[in-house]
Structure formats: structure tokens, C-alpha cells
Amino acid sequence: xxxxxxxxxxxxxxxxxxxxxxxxxxxxxxxxxxxxxxxxxxxxxxxxxxxxxxxxxxxxxxxxxxxxxxxxxxxxxxx
Numbered sequence: 520x521x522x523x524x525x526x527x528x529x530x531x532x533x534x535x536x537x538x539x540x541x542x543x544x545x546x547x548x549x550x551x552x553x554x555x556x557x558x559x560x561x562x563x564x565x566x567x568x569x570x571x572x573x574x575x576x577x578x579x580x581x582x583x584x585x586x587x588x589x590x591x592x593x594x595x596x597x598x
Contacts, residue, residue: 523589524550531556535585538576563590 523541527550531537537556541547544560551558557579561572576583 521589523587526587526589527554527556530554530585530587536580538572538580538583540572540576563588 523539524546527537527539531554537551537554538559539547539551539554539556540559540561540563541550542560542562544558547560548558550556557576559572559575562568563572573583
């Protein structure tokens with residue numbers, strides 16, 4: 520049980536409509552089903568993927584009021 524899934528559960532319990540976003544389809548769909556949300560498969564390290572996920576979420580759920588970003592994205596240091 521990860522922080523993202525636990526956060527989805529807590530926000531759903533508080534009445535939020537949930538869009539679960541992940542690269543892992545199986546996990547994403549499982550959590551979305553658990554919280555009566557929608558599953559959106561996306562890679563948040565890719566700008567075009569993020570733009571597409573925002574478009575999908577807003578078209579299906581309406582405007583985004585809260586965004587809980589729990590992704591770990593690492594980049595290499597430059598010298």
C-alpha cells in the first residue's frame with residue numbers, strides 16, 4: 520500500500536472525485552475501482568503525457584480543484 524493509493528482513499532472518503540494517474544495500468548485501475556474513480560495511464564516525466572492526462576481528467580470530471588502529485592521523477596545532474 521503506497522502513499523498515493525492511501526491518499527486516493529483518504530480524499531475519496533472526504534468526498535473528492537478521484538483520477539488515479541500512474542504508468543502501471545493494473546495498479547492504477549485497481550485503486551480507481553476501489554475509490555470509484557477513473558484510471559488515467561500516463562508518464563508524468565513526459566510533458567505531452569501530462570498535457571494529455573489533464574485534458575482527459577477535465578473532460579471526464581470537470582475542472583481540477585486539487586492535484587496531489589506523488590511521483591518520484593529523477594534527473595541526472597549536469598556539470
